[in-house]
Amino acid sequence: MKYLRLIGLAVIFCLIFIPGNTFLCQAYEDTQCFKCHTSAKKLIEATREIAKTRPALKSAETSGEG
Amino acid sequence: MEPLAPHEKIFVDSDIVDDENHGEIACHECHGGNPDDPNWKTAHKGVVKDPTYPDATTACGDCHDEINENYQKSLHVSLRPYKLIIDERASSNTVIRNKLGCAMNTHCSGCHSSCGQCHISRPNSVEGGFLDGHLFQKKPPMQEVCTACHGSRIQKEYLGEHEGLLPSIHREKYMKCDKCHTGDEMHGNGKDYAHRYDVENGPKCVDCHKEIYKREAKNVITHRIHKDKASCHVCHSQHYNNCSACHVGKDKKGLTFFKTKASWLDFKIGLNPLKSEKRPEKFVTLRHVPVDRGTFDFYVKDALSNFDTLPTWKLATPHNIRLKTPQNVSCNACHGNESLFLMEKDVEDKEKKANKDVIVPANLIPRKQKWQPK
Numbered sequence: 001m002k003y004l005r006l007i008g009l010a011v012i013f014c015l016i017f018i019p020g021n022t023f024l025c026q027a028y029e030d031t032q033c034f035k036c037h038t039s040a041k042k043l044i045e046a047t048r049e050i051a052k053t054r055p056a057l058k059s060a061e062t063s064g065e066g
Numbered sequence: 067m068e069p070l071a072p073h074e075k076i077f078v079d080s081d082i083v084d085d086e087n088h089g090e091i092a093c094h095e096c097h098g099g100n101p102d103d104p105n106w107k108t109a110h111k112g113v114v115k116d117p118t119y120p121d122a123t124t125a126c127g128d129c130h131d132e133i134n135e136n137y138q139k140s141l142h143v144s145l146r147p148y149k150l151i152i153d154e155r156a157s158s159n160t161v162i163r164n165k166l167g168c169a170m171n172t173h174c175s176g177c178h179s180s181c182g183q184c185h186i187s188r189p190n191s192v193e194g195g196f197l198d199g200h201l202f203q204k205k206p207p208m209q210e211v212c213t214a215c216h217g218s219r220i221q222k223e224y225l226g227e228h229e230g231l232l233p234s235i236h237r238e239k240y241m242k243c244d245k246c247h248t249g250d251e252m253h254g255n256g257k258d259y260a261h262r263y264d265v266e267n268g269p270k271c272v273d274c275h276k277e278i279y280k281r282e283a284k285n286v287i288t289h290r291i292h293k294d295k296a297s298c299h300v301c302h303s304q305h306y307n308n309c310s311a312c313h314v315g316k317d318k319k320g321l322t323f324f325k326t327k328a329s330w331l332d333f334k335i336g337l338n339p340l341k342s343e344k345r346p347e348k349f350v351t352l353r354h355v356p357v358d359r360g361t362f363d364f365y366v367k368d369a370l371s372n373f374d375t376l377p378t379w380k381l382a383t384p385h386n387i388r389l390k391t392p393q394n395v396s397c398n399a400c401h402g403n404e405s406l407f408l409m410e411k412d413v414e415d416k417e418k419k420a421n422k423d424v425i426v427p428a429n430l431i432p433r434k435q436k437w438q439p440k
Contacts, residue, residue: 061323
C-alpha cells in the first residue's frame, strides 16, 4: 500500500511538472506567432513586404537636439 | 546605439519558452491577434504592439501587482511635470489651450515609457525593437533604453562624448544608470509628483558619499563650508549641453518634426529656483532648456503667453561629475569668477523677466578668498 502511494505520488508529480511543461511548450511553439517570429527568413520576407507599402515615418525637417 | 534591421526588431528568441516566469504565456494572451491564422496579414488584426501602455494591468498586473499599482503615476508614464510646466506657461484662453493640447498630444505625448518599453524593447520614441529577442530584461540595458531617450544631455555627458570633456567618474567606475536610479524610483511610489526633483526616492550624492562631512574625511573643511550653500554639481560638474528655441510642426507630408535653434556647452551657476528642505542650496548649476515663446507657433500663436512665469535656465544635475574640475582647483577659481555665474548679461533680453529669480546679482557672487584651506 505504501509503495502504491509513493508510485501514485511520483506519477502525479510527473504529470504535473514534467510532461505538463513539455505539452505547454509544444502548444506554444505550435502557434503561428511563434513559428513566424522565431524565423529570421520569414520575418525578412514580411518586413520587406511591409517596407514597400509603408510611408516614411520621420520628417527630414527635424534638426537639432531633442 | 546600433540601429536594428526591421526583422531584428521583431525577432523572438525561441529561448523564451525556457523563461520560467513568462515562457508559458502565449503571445496572443498579451498581444491579441489570431495565433492559428497562417496569413500574417490577417493574423495581426487587433494586435496590440505594446500591451503594457497605457495600462499594464492585464499584461503585467496579475503578478507584478505592487509595481502595477503605482505604474500610472510613474513620471516615465504620466509625464506629469511636462504637462504642468507647459500648463503654467500656457495662455488662459480656452480655445488656445485646446489647440495647445492637440499640439502636445502630437509632439510630446509619444516620449513616454512603459513596462514593455524598458524591459522588453527599446522605447517607441526611438523606433522600438526587441532588446534581446523579446527575452525579459530585469535591468534595462543603459544604452538601448535609458540613454536611447536621454541622449543629447545625459548620454553625452555621462559617456564623455563632448569634445574636450571627460566622462563622469561614475562611468569610469563602470556604474550604470540603475546604480543610482533604482527600480523603485523608476516605477514610482504612487505619489503624483509635480517635478522630477521632488521624487522622494530619487538619488542623492550623499546616499553613497556619506562620509564627506565627517571630521576624518578628505576635504571636510571645504565640504562643510559649502554645505547647503552650493550643490555638489557646482563644484564637481563639467560643462554641459544647453539648447534653445525648439519649434515643433508638421512638414508637407504631414510628418511631425522639431527644430532647435542652437545647442552649446556651458557651465552656469545660478540661484536655486527649487529651493526646498531637500535642496536647500543657494547656488546650483543651471541649464538652458529648449522651450521658446514660439515653440507651438505652427499650431497656435501666443500659446505660451505666460512664458515668463518660469525660468528658461533651470536647475540641472549634469551627469559628468569629476572629483577635480576647473572651478574647484582652488577657492578663487570660483570665488569672484563672474564668468561661471549666470549674470544679467548672459541672458537674452526677451528672457530676462523669466529668469529674474535665477540670475545672480554681482553683489551675491562670493568674494575672492585670501585664505585657502590646505
